[in-house]
Amino acid sequence: MATKRATINDVASLAGVSIATASKALNGRQDVRAATRERVLAAAAQLSFQPNALARGLLSGQTRTVGLLTSDSVGRFGIPVLLGAENAFGAGEMAVLLCDARGDAIREQHHLRALLSRRVDGLIVVGESTDPRPSVSKDLPVPVVYAYGPSEDPEDVSFVPDDVGAAAMAVNHLLALGRRRIAHVTGPTHYKAARDREEGARLALEAAGLPQAGQTLSGPWSQRWGRHAAEMLLMSEPEIDAVFCGSDQIAAGFVEAARERGRRVPDDIAVVGYDNWEVLSTETRPALTTVDMNLESLGRTAAQHLFAAIDGKATPGVHKMPCQLVIRDSTSPPGIS
Amino acid sequence: MATKRATINDVASLAGVSIATASKALNGRQDVRAATRERVLAAAAQLSFQPNALARGLLSGQTRTVGLLTSDSVGRFGIPVLLGAENAFGAGEMAVLLCDARGDAIREQHHLRALLSRRVDGLIVVGESTDPRPSVSKDLPVPVVYAYGPSEDPEDVSFVPDDVGAAAMAVNHLLALGRRRIAHVTGPTHYKAARDREEGARLALEAAGLPQAGQTLSGPWSQRWGRHAAEMLLMSEPEIDAVFCGSDQIAAGFVEAARERGRRVPDDIAVVGYDNWEVLSTETRPALTTVDMNLESLGRTAAQHLFAAIDGKATPGVHKMPCQLVIRDSTSPPGIS
DNA sequence: CTCCTGGACTTAAAGGTTTTCGGAAACGTA
DNA sequence: TACGTTTCCGAAAACCTTTAAGTCCAGGAG
Numbered sequence A, B: 001m002a003t004k005r006a007t008i009n010d011v012a013s014l015a016g017v018s019i020a021t022a023s024k025a026l027n028g029r030q031d032v033r034a035a036t037r038e039r040v041l042a043a044a045a046q047l048s049f050q051p052n053a054l055a056r057g058l059l060s061g062q063t064r065t066v067g068l069l070t071s072d073s074v075g076r077f078g079i080p081v082l083l084g085a086e087n088a089f090g091a092g093e094m095a096v097l098l099c100d101a102r103g104d105a106i107r108e109q110h111h112l113r114a115l116l117s118r119r120v121d122g123l124i125v126v127g128e129s130t131d132p133r134p135s136v137s138k139d140l141p142v143p144v145v146y147a148y149g150p151s152e153d154p155e156d157v158s159f160v161p162d163d164v165g166a167a168a169m170a171v172n173h174l175l176a177l178g179r180r181r182i183a184h185v186t187g188p189t190h191y192k193a194a195r196d197r198e199e200g201a202r203l204a205l206e207a208a209g210l211p212q213a214g215q216t217l218s219g220p221w222s223q224r225w226g227r228h229a230a231e232m233l234l235m236s237e238p239e240i241d242a243v244f245c246g247s248d249q250i251a252a253g254f255v256e257a258a259r260e261r262g263r264r265v266p267d268d269i270a271v272v273g274y275d276n277w278e279v280l281s282t283e284t285r286p287a288l289t290t291v292d293m294n295l296e297s298l299g300r301t302a303a304q305h306l307f308a309a310i311d312g313k314a315t316p317g318v319h320k321m322p323c324q325l326v327i328r329d330s331t332s333p334p335g336i337s
Numbered sequence C: 001c002t003c004c005t006g007g008a009c010t011t012a013a014a015g016g017t018t019t020t021c022g023g024a025a026a027c028g029t030a
Numbered sequence D: 001t002a003c004g005t006t007t008c009c010g011a012a013a014a015c016c017t018t019t020a021a022g023t024c025c026a027g028g029a030g
Helices: A008-015 A019-026 A034-047 A053-060 A078-091 A105-117 A163-176 A192-208 A223-236 A248-260 A295-310 B008-015 B019-026 B034-046 B053-060 B078-091 B105-117 B163-176 B192-207 B223-236 B248-260 B295-310
Strands: A065-070 A095-100 A122-126 A144-147 A157-161 A182-186 A242-245 A270-274 A289-292 A317-321 A324-326 B065-070 B095-100 B122-126 B144-147 B157-161 B182-186 B242-245 B270-274 B289-292 B317-321 B324-326
Touching (some): A008 A019, A008 A034, A019 A034, A053 B053, A065 A105, A078 A095, A078 A295, A078 B095, A095 A105, A095 B078, A144 A295, A163 A182, A163 A192, A163 A242, A163 A270, A163 A289, A163 A324, A182 A192, A182 A223, A182 A248, A223 A248, A242 A248, A248 A270, A295 A317, B008 B019, B065 B105, B078 B122, B078 B295, B122 B295, B144 B295, B157 B163, B157 B295, B163 B192, B163 B242, B163 B270, B163 B289, B163 B324, B182 B223, B182 B248, B223 B248, B242 B248, B248 B270, B295 B317
Parallel strands (some): A065 A095, A065 A122, A157 A317, A242 A270, A270 A289, B065 B095, B065 B122, B122 B144, B144 B157, B157 B317, B182 B242, B242 B270
Antiparallel strands (some): A095 B095, A289 A324, B289 B324
16 A cells, blocks of 8 residues: 555656646657656656556547456356456456356346446457357447357357367277277267267268267266266177267266276277366376367457457357367377377 | 447436436435436436446546456466455456466566556455465555465465364364374475475374374375375375375375275275365265365455455455365265265 | 748647536525 | 525536647748
8 A cells, every 4th residue: 555646747747747748758659859758757657657547548438458258157168268368368458357147147237237337348258158148249339259158149259169070070080090889978968069079979970981889878077977878888888999978077987987897998998088177187097088179279269359359340150169189098099008 | 239328418418407417316316306317317228328437437536346366367276266256346346357467477567557557446366376475565556465375475464275274174073083093195395285284284183192194295286196195105004094185186096096905985094185176076986075275255255355455444464264174975984985 | 031840848628427516496484 | 575495406627648739939941
């Protein structure tokens, strides 16, 4: 806690010039003599002057601030997106106003109003799942970009991970290893993520002219379900040589149960997970090959496109961002593991 | 994207009153007739008027905004604190400006300036570990509260988890179960958290008049280290009947390795973890008894004290917040598991 | 000498809101 | 009628900065 804040008026007085001249000197504009500029800069430093962003924003109509509205920031998915966005902004001079609506539509509305009254230049909406969510952009005076969870309105700008493509990539990886009896265990089908990943797996198998080993098994996203699914699958389809799991949790449970049943991973069964949730994917034995959705990069991209939208040129539509397969021991070719 | 924003001037014109009257009506002040107030409110609704927080803040000097400066928001510890703070603020009408300095002092200084120029009413600094960090509060025109990682300056306001007390609580729990040969495995000793937890364990054992089983084993916070420590410990101190681990990751590794060596948990060895990181603590078998640092509550408390400090009355010093022991199967009394 | 040019600086307005103070109208009382 | 009181409303200042427009002066061209 210290003294009162200095205004440009104080700086001008101390330097013996008018506030207009002080302003010009501080902002590096032309028509001010070098000696005068020196005096002003010295005065500003001495008073540790900080221009008042409120006054500046009031005048220019730009606050260099964006709102980040999340439905569930506690989620593992929101955080990396948030960080990516924050980093993209931080690079420049933007600041991020964070609001967590906790899945409550009316709280969201409330936060929306608060953000608008603070005159944010734009808005990023982070979904809690990849399921489309109601648009918030109608009649808003600022541009909006959706990240992770797309808007229902195709006119909005949305960035989502390419779950279908990533699942196909995962299955193709298994196929390239020579596996031919590939099963799929995933999360609840009311998640678009689960449906998309199944779809991707199906497409890859079809392209290879192979049937899927058994039906897709759908359950909670949990490790427990992974174990349970493994037990069922090893019973009904004892000859599988690979499994693609819809999450790292499921994969970790699967690996554990498979090992307990005497199946070696990856020698007997290769396993691919999803999410690259490091605490699981790198600590299980063997470490998991898994899909990384590059969420931080997705968040960064969303932020950059928000800049573009603020500057006038938006690119409407749902943009699918590529994912990445992180290859670890759970799919090492036999003999190398 | 829609029409231009309405100002109070537009509202006043539409209602046929002066802006002064409009302001009074909108802010629920006294000297305005009921009928007039109605007209103004109707006009404001029709124009969907939002008062410009910049102008208001410029005048009042209060922005109803706080800055949240984190050193490492990707960390598991920063996030819950952040959420707790955000929730405490969100309850009122406060907004949170989020900045991530990523452990870089000069970036931190940069963000600090940006926050001050935006005229935040206060600041929360979230540490990445419980080690004291340099104070940022000298000569700042706004109050600052430190959460998780305390300030080095005892005049500042800091909130930290009571690691010593929690560790003692964990060991006392083991003692109450009748365990007498208790070992301790924890993280790197250059972390204050590791030293505090060891200290708490030592105090509890001393109070019970018991020696610790073996030396404290110190290594990385990882699951791998937990496994390794278990192997060493079961070799050198084969008769231990309990272990207190400095993190859930270590505990998970310990449980795994112990089971592989034929020790039953909790029957032969009871295990207590730390952090209550749910993906580990509830999914290991058996589920882990562990210390929950109540970080979200800590963040909320920090935010509430920041309010107090803004309103004038700060409470300097390092405040130790109580933790909580979450009891699960890894310490169930034999026979119940 | 006048006029013009351009540099260096100042004045004043603008941006949206709150608040203080004063004014006007209506009404009651002497 | 004169005067005081109450109730409602408006004018204007203040918050801080940026910028367009204006002033002043020296010096060069005609």
